Amino acid sequence: MHGATPLGNTGVIPDPVGSATAVVDSRGIVTGWSSGAERLLGHPYQEVMGRPAVGLLGPGEDVEQGLPAALAGRSRVVSLRHRDGRRVAARLRAYPSCDGEGNAQYVVLATVPERTQPDSATTEDAFAQCHLPVMVFDSGLRALRASAGAARELGFSEEQMQGRRITEILPPHACRTVEDGMRRVFETGDFEQFLVRGTARPDSRERAWSVAVSPIRARSGRVRHVQLSALDVSEQHLARERLALLNDISTQVGRTLDVTRTAQEMADVTVGRLADFVTVDLLDSLFRGVEPRPTATSTVALRRVAHQSVLPGAPEAVIPQGEVDHYPQSTPPARCLATGRPSLHRTIDEAIRNWQTSDPERSAVVKSFGIHSVMVIPLSARGLTLGVAVLVRHQRPDPFDEDDLLLAQEIGARAAVAVDNARRYTLEHTTALTLQRSLLPRRIAGQDAVEAAYRYLPARTRAGLGGDWFDVIPLSGARVALVVGDVVGHGLRASATMGRLRTAVRTLADVDLPADELLTHLDDLVTHLTAEEDSAVEPEFDLDISTGLIATCLYLVYDPVTCRCTAATAGHPPPAVVTPDGAANFVDVPPGPPLGVGGLPFETVEWELPPGSLLTLYTDGLIEGHAHDPGNGLTLLRRFLERPVFSLDALCDDLIHTLLPTQPQDDVALLVARTRAFDASQVTTWDVPSDPAAVAGTRAQVLERLADWRLHDLAFTVELVVSELVTNAIRYGRPPVQLRLIRDTSLICEVSDGSSTAPHLRRARTFDEGGRGLLLVAQLTQRWGTRHRADGKTIWAELDITDA
CATH class of the missing domain: 3.30.450.20 (PAS domain)
Known part of the structure; x- marks a missing residue:
C-alpha cells in the first residue's frame, strides 16, 4: 500500500482484493483504508482517514488488549464497530512495513468466516x-x-x-x-x-x-x-367464525325480552354466516299463555315468528310473519318437535321429497331458488320444545355437514333459552298488568263534585310494573276524595300491595275519617303487612335483604258545598292547583313520612278553591326521568298547566307526551279534576232549637223545600227520616243542632250536633218502646252513616230521587 515494503517473518502481505485491510502508523492513526474495509464496516474512506484506529473497536472491547496485541504480531479475534452501530466479529493480524519516507507502519488484515455459497x-x-x-x-x-x-x-x-x-x-x-x-x-x-x-x-x-x-x-x-x-387456514378460520357466531348469538339475541324480537334477532345473526335463509316457528299455544304439551292431532300448528334471507325481502318465505301454518306429522319440523332431535337433509332425501309432494307451494320455492341443503333444529329450553328453526342453503354451493349441524344445535339451544326468558317475562308482565288493571278503577264513580280524567301508564322496563294507583271516592255530603299512591318496588308484589292499600283506603274513606287519621290507619296497616311478610318467609329461603313495604299516598277531600279542600300526604309529591285565572301553583301540604316508616304524625292543610279550579294529582314517575330531575319536572309541570285547557282528557294526553320519554322507567298515575260548586238552590240549612217541640216546625219547613224541588213523592219518607234524626240529635246530642238538605244525584239529609257520641244500629226486642229509629232510617234510605268533626258529629242519610 502506497509502495510499502513488507517486513518481518510473515513474508509477503496477502492479496487485499476481497479482503478488509487498513494501514495504521506507529501512533495508531489510520493512514490507509481499502474498499473491502468499507464494505465490512460501512465507514467510507473520508470518515476514517487520520483518525485513531481504536475508534473502530466495538463497545466493551479491551483497548489495551485488542489492537496492540494485533500490532504486536499476534492474531486476535476482536469486536469491531460497524457504521450503523452493530458489532462485527473479525480476526485481526498486523504486518509491519514502512511508508515511502521510511516511517514504520502496519498493514492490518481483518478476516471473517467465509460464507458458504448457495448451490x-x-x-x-x-x-x-x-x-x-x-x-x-x-x-x-x-x-x-x-x-x-x-x-x-x-x-x-x-x-x-x-x-x-x-x-x-x-x-x-x-x-x-x-x-x-x-x-x-x-x-x-x-x-x-x-x-x-x-x-x-x-x-x-x-x-x-x-x-x-x-x-x-x-x-x-x-x-x-x-x-x-x-x-x-380454512379450518382455523372456520373455527373462529363459529366461535364468533356463537358469541354474537349470546350477546345479540334476547336483549329486549320480546318473543318476536328475540326470534328475529336469532334469524338476523345466523343468516349469511351459516345459512342463506332461516325461519323460526313457535307453537301457537305459547301465544295464548298455554304451556306446550304433546298432542295426538294429525297436524302441528306453528306460528311464523321470524324469518330472514340473504336476498332482499326474503322471497323464499311461504308463510308471512305472524301467520299460523299447520305441519303434518310426517314433515321434518313436526318430527323435530315430537322427538326434540335435529335433522340434516338434502333436498333429494325422501323426507324432503315427501314434504314437497304434500306442499306444492314449498316445492315450487325449492325448485325456484335451487335449495339443496336443509337443517331442522328444535328450540328447546328447560325441558320444553318451544318450536323449530329451519336453516336453508341455496346461494352457497357447499351443503351443510355434521359440524354445521352441531353448530346449529348450539345456536338453537342458546336462542331457545332467550326465547323462553322472553316468553316467561311476557307472561309474567301480562299477568301483573292484568292484575294491576283489575285493581285500578275501570271508570270513575258517579258524583257531581268534580269532573275528572285519569291516565295510568305502566313502566316499560325489565323491572316490571310498579305499584302506582289512583282513585275517586264519593263521600257523604256530596264530597269527593281524590287519592293517588305509589308502592315502592316493581312486580307482582308491588301490584298486590297496591290493591290491598287501595281497598283499605276505600274502606277507611267510607267511615268518613279525616285525611290525617286515614293516613295514620293506613300506615299501621302497612306496618302490619310488613311484619306478616317477614314472619312468613322461611330463613333458609330469605336470600334477599328485606326492605319492607314502603308506599307514598296523597289523600285530598273536596266539598262542593263549601268549596273547600282538605289534604294530607304521606311522602307523596304535592298536588298542583290551577285557579280559573290560569295561575298554577303547588299546594304546600305539610310533609308526612311514607307509609310503613312510622314514628311521625300526619298533618292536614285546608284551603278554599274557586269553582272551576283544576286539581292535578300524580305519582313521581311523571316528574322524574332521564331528561330532568324532580325539581325540573315540577317546573315543567307547572308551566304546562298554565296553558289553556280544552278538555281534561286532552290535558292528560299532553302531559304524558310532553313530560315522559318513549320508554318510561317507572309507572305513572295521573288524575286531574275540575271542581264544581253547588248552587244555593241545591242546599238548604236550618238551625234547630234544642227543644223536642221544634221538630214539628222543622218537618214543615222540609216539606216546603221538597215542594220547591218537586220531590212530592219523597215527602213522607223524608219527613220520617228528618223527624227521627232531629229527635235523636235533640234528645241524645248537644246543641247546636243543624239540619241540611242537599239535592245532588240523590237527596242528602244531614243532622249535626255538638256531641261526639255516635249512634249504633240495633235490633229492638218485641216489647221495647224505642230502638227502632235508626233501623227505620236504614230501611228507608240508600245508605246512612256518621261523620265526625272537630266540634261534633253529623248523621247523614241518602235517598234515591231517580223515580221522584
Missing part, C-alpha cells in the same frame, strides 16, 4: 418442489415463477401460468384483493398479509387463505419483483 441447483429444486403455493410476479403483475404447490392448487402448470396476470389465473372475486396487495408492495416496499376467502379454481370448494406478499429487492434496494405465498 443454485438446490435452490431451484427447493422452489420448484415447494408444497406451499408460492409465486413470483414482475412489476407488470405477471407471473414469473410458480411452485409445485401453486400449480396443484390453481390447476395450471408453471409454464401455463408464466406471463399471465393473476386475473387470468384466479376466479374474479379474489383477484382484486390480491392484485391490490401486490401493487401496494411494489409502491411501498412493505410486506403485507391479508385474508382471502374463495375458491382457487371453479371446481374446488371455498376455502380461506392467508396470503403474504413480500418484496424481492435488487442490490440497489429497488423492488424488482414480489413474492406471493398462500397458506390454507
Whole structure:
C-alpha cells in the first residue's frame, strides 16, 4: 500500500482484493483504508482517514488488549464497530512495513468466516418442489415463477401460468384483493398479509387463505419483483367464525325480552354466516299463555315468528310473519318437535321429497331458488320444545355437514333459552298488568263534585310494573276524595300491595275519617303487612335483604258545598292547583313520612278553591326521568298547566307526551279534576232549637223545600227520616243542632250536633218502646252513616230521587 515494503517473518502481505485491510502508523492513526474495509464496516474512506484506529473497536472491547496485541504480531479475534452501530466479529493480524519516507507502519488484515455459497441447483429444486403455493410476479403483475404447490392448487402448470396476470389465473372475486396487495408492495416496499376467502379454481370448494406478499429487492434496494405465498387456514378460520357466531348469538339475541324480537334477532345473526335463509316457528299455544304439551292431532300448528334471507325481502318465505301454518306429522319440523332431535337433509332425501309432494307451494320455492341443503333444529329450553328453526342453503354451493349441524344445535339451544326468558317475562308482565288493571278503577264513580280524567301508564322496563294507583271516592255530603299512591318496588308484589292499600283506603274513606287519621290507619296497616311478610318467609329461603313495604299516598277531600279542600300526604309529591285565572301553583301540604316508616304524625292543610279550579294529582314517575330531575319536572309541570285547557282528557294526553320519554322507567298515575260548586238552590240549612217541640216546625219547613224541588213523592219518607234524626240529635246530642238538605244525584239529609257520641244500629226486642229509629232510617234510605268533626258529629242519610 502506497509502495510499502513488507517486513518481518510473515513474508509477503496477502492479496487485499476481497479482503478488509487498513494501514495504521506507529501512533495508531489510520493512514490507509481499502474498499473491502468499507464494505465490512460501512465507514467510507473520508470518515476514517487520520483518525485513531481504536475508534473502530466495538463497545466493551479491551483497548489495551485488542489492537496492540494485533500490532504486536499476534492474531486476535476482536469486536469491531460497524457504521450503523452493530458489532462485527473479525480476526485481526498486523504486518509491519514502512511508508515511502521510511516511517514504520502496519498493514492490518481483518478476516471473517467465509460464507458458504448457495448451490443454485438446490435452490431451484427447493422452489420448484415447494408444497406451499408460492409465486413470483414482475412489476407488470405477471407471473414469473410458480411452485409445485401453486400449480396443484390453481390447476395450471408453471409454464401455463408464466406471463399471465393473476386475473387470468384466479376466479374474479379474489383477484382484486390480491392484485391490490401486490401493487401496494411494489409502491411501498412493505410486506403485507391479508385474508382471502374463495375458491382457487371453479371446481374446488371455498376455502380461506392467508396470503403474504413480500418484496424481492435488487442490490440497489429497488423492488424488482414480489413474492406471493398462500397458506390454507380454512379450518382455523372456520373455527373462529363459529366461535364468533356463537358469541354474537349470546350477546345479540334476547336483549329486549320480546318473543318476536328475540326470534328475529336469532334469524338476523345466523343468516349469511351459516345459512342463506332461516325461519323460526313457535307453537301457537305459547301465544295464548298455554304451556306446550304433546298432542295426538294429525297436524302441528306453528306460528311464523321470524324469518330472514340473504336476498332482499326474503322471497323464499311461504308463510308471512305472524301467520299460523299447520305441519303434518310426517314433515321434518313436526318430527323435530315430537322427538326434540335435529335433522340434516338434502333436498333429494325422501323426507324432503315427501314434504314437497304434500306442499306444492314449498316445492315450487325449492325448485325456484335451487335449495339443496336443509337443517331442522328444535328450540328447546328447560325441558320444553318451544318450536323449530329451519336453516336453508341455496346461494352457497357447499351443503351443510355434521359440524354445521352441531353448530346449529348450539345456536338453537342458546336462542331457545332467550326465547323462553322472553316468553316467561311476557307472561309474567301480562299477568301483573292484568292484575294491576283489575285493581285500578275501570271508570270513575258517579258524583257531581268534580269532573275528572285519569291516565295510568305502566313502566316499560325489565323491572316490571310498579305499584302506582289512583282513585275517586264519593263521600257523604256530596264530597269527593281524590287519592293517588305509589308502592315502592316493581312486580307482582308491588301490584298486590297496591290493591290491598287501595281497598283499605276505600274502606277507611267510607267511615268518613279525616285525611290525617286515614293516613295514620293506613300506615299501621302497612306496618302490619310488613311484619306478616317477614314472619312468613322461611330463613333458609330469605336470600334477599328485606326492605319492607314502603308506599307514598296523597289523600285530598273536596266539598262542593263549601268549596273547600282538605289534604294530607304521606311522602307523596304535592298536588298542583290551577285557579280559573290560569295561575298554577303547588299546594304546600305539610310533609308526612311514607307509609310503613312510622314514628311521625300526619298533618292536614285546608284551603278554599274557586269553582272551576283544576286539581292535578300524580305519582313521581311523571316528574322524574332521564331528561330532568324532580325539581325540573315540577317546573315543567307547572308551566304546562298554565296553558289553556280544552278538555281534561286532552290535558292528560299532553302531559304524558310532553313530560315522559318513549320508554318510561317507572309507572305513572295521573288524575286531574275540575271542581264544581253547588248552587244555593241545591242546599238548604236550618238551625234547630234544642227543644223536642221544634221538630214539628222543622218537618214543615222540609216539606216546603221538597215542594220547591218537586220531590212530592219523597215527602213522607223524608219527613220520617228528618223527624227521627232531629229527635235523636235533640234528645241524645248537644246543641247546636243543624239540619241540611242537599239535592245532588240523590237527596242528602244531614243532622249535626255538638256531641261526639255516635249512634249504633240495633235490633229492638218485641216489647221495647224505642230502638227502632235508626233501623227505620236504614230501611228507608240508600245508605246512612256518621261523620265526625272537630266540634261534633253529623248523621247523614241518602235517598234515591231517580223515580221522584
